Amino acid sequence: xxxxxxxxxxxxxxxxxxxxxxxxxxxAAVGAGRFLRADISSIFEQxxxxxxxxxxxxxxxxxLGMDSLGVMNFVMAIEDFYDISIPLDRIxxxxxxxxxxxxxxxxxxxxxx
Amino acid sequence: xxxxxxxxASKLAYDNLHAHGVDVRFDDILSPTEGMLNGRRTILxxxxxxxxxxxxxxxxxxxVEATRRQGTGTTGSRVANGTYDGHMxxxxxxxxxxxxxxxxxxxxxxxxxxGVLSALVGRGDHLMLDADSHASxxxxxxxxxxxxxxxxxxxxxxxxxxxxxxxxxPGDRLIxxxxxxxxxxxxxxxxxxxxxxxxxxxxxxxxxxxxxxxxGETGRGLAEAAGxxxxxxFIVGTFSKSLGSVGGFCVSDSPDxxxxxxxxxxxxxxxxxxxxxxxxxxxxxxxxxxxPELRVSLMRNARRLYDGLVAxxxxxxxxxxxxxxxxxxxxxxxxxFWKMLLEAGLYLNLAVPPATPSHVRLLRTSVSAAxxxxxxxxxxxxxxxxxxxxxxxxxxxxxxxxxV
Numbered sequence: 001x002x003x004x005x006x007x008x009x010x011x012x013x014x015x016x017x018x019x020x021x022x023x024x025x026x027x028a029a030v031g032a033g034r035f036l037r038a039d040i041s042s043i044f045e046q047x048x049x050x051x052x053x054x055x056x057x058x059x060x061x062x063x064l065g066m067d068s069l070g071v072m073n074f075v076m077a078i079e080d081f082y083d084i085s086i087p088l089d090r091i092x093x094x095x096x097x098x099x100x101x102x103x104x105x106x107x108x109x110x111x112x113x
Numbered sequence: 114x115x116x117x118x119x120x121x122a123s124k125l126a127y128d129n130l131h132a133h134g135v136d137v138r139f140d141d142i143l144s145p146t147e148g149m150l151n152g153r154r155t156i157l158x159x160x161x162x163x164x165x166x167x168x169x170x171x172x173x174x175x176x177v178e179a180t181r182r183q184g185t186g187t188t189g190s191r192v193a194n195g196t197y198d199g200h201m202x203x204x205x206x207x208x209x210x211x212x213x214x215x216x217x218x219x220x221x222x223x224x225x226x227x228g229v230l231s232a233l234v235g236r237g238d239h240l241m242l243d244a245d246s247h248a249s250x251x252x253x254x255x256x257x258x259x260x261x262x263x264x265x266x267x268x269x270x271x272x273x274x275x276x277x278x279x280x281x282x283p284g285d286r287l288i289x290x291x292x293x294x295x296x297x298x299x300x301x302x303x304x305x306x307x308x309x310x311x312x313x314x315x316x317x318x319x320x321x322x323x324x325x326x327x328x329g330e331t332g333r334g335l336a337e338a339a340g341x342x343x344x345x346x347f348i349v350g351t352f353s354k355s356l357g358s359v360g361g362f363c364v365s366d367s368p369d370x371x372x373x374x375x376x377x378x379x380x381x382x383x384x385x386x387x388x389x390x391x392x393x394x395x396x397x398x399x400x401x402x403x404x405p406e407l408r409v410s411l412m413r414n415a416r417r418l419y420d421g422l423v424a425x426x427x428x429x430x431x432x433x434x435x436x437x438x439x440x441x442x443x444x445x446x447x448x449x450f451w452k453m454l455l456e457a458g459l460y461l462n463l464a465v466p467p468a469t470p471s472h473v474r475l476l477r478t479s480v481s482a483a484x485x486x487x488x489x490x491x492x493x494x495x496x497x498x499x500x501x502x503x504x505x506x507x508x509x510x511x512x513x514x515x516x517v
Contacts, residue, residue, distance in 0.1 A: 072244065072263075076265065084278065088254070089260075
């Protein structure tokens, strides 16, 4: 049997499991914004498969050229890494890397979305 | 600049598809499995008409009788002048069929999801959606104002992890999955999801839109097939697939179920189903139960099509269900392949952006109990011919276009 497609049958999670490994290695380093930025940068690179230059103003869709599958994989990788769930309405508000860092910080500190 | 200029990217995609001539207008529909398209007799292999009941003589007769007796429309909502004896009978018949206390009928399947989800969870609650959920589920999730969390498609582990993260947070949790997912035809791992539901104290809703009349010994859907009906708190479904009409429903044993009739806005603020639709649906529900051989023919056709496509080397979804999707490597190939199938007399669904997420390019088929084996074989022969002409079935292409 030929198995289905990335995302649609869950095979897209392969890449995310690697990120989870990364979480085990680097998890202790998170907490401050600059550490978050470094972690997020490496997760971007894993999802996109190439190095990226990011700062707080980087637009995740426009500047990094992510399609909807890419964004979803990326968000799920971030969620695994930080052991959080980012609610959909919160995801909708995230445009830049700075927005994302802010959301992750909020959710990690238990601030309501 | 117009007010719609903000959708320029979608317009571009739409114009591009339009230029390829992908708009389908049926000149006529001849049977559940054949239509006239561009002056040509065409096999219908993508109409969700699982049991082929759209032309059932008794269903048509009931619809005609009811229309003659009660008119073409109710011209009112269920809570005003739009509740007739037929609506009540249909709700009773659905409740009896599912062995549940309560049933509610909506004017479309889309509205059923909007109406039920928005009533069940609101501000402070947590809605757990499979990432591949149908648009009606996503839209319904916004209407209620609950927190919406998406879990990986068909991953009970990811669902569990996300429910665990919510430990200690107030509010109800509602898990929503589908019996058969509409694009790839794969089923939810419902046994495992039911176990997560029990362990975490969440509620569980299953949308059986594509599985009613298709799965389960008596056709009640995936919950029946997986043996977990007792764990499913709410079942939502539609009349516009196996029952051959239009409309949606929800059944449940929840004791205060009927309060939804005055809080569910997609139920209250829309006209109710016309008497003819209600009557044909009632009759179709009788047929679904009285003629289990329809499901046997349906699954035999599904298997025949699936096995044939796999044997040719096409990349299909994971399960031989009545929805069989064939993956296309890119948009251009998908459109050309689809057009060539159509020119050869085979209609199916072209599933490409903007109607789907940007990475999804599928030729989506759905079989019917009404298809003959000869029609399935003709469809397979057309697939083989087009596949060969596009160089699709050479081993090179198979490697390139490739199975994941």
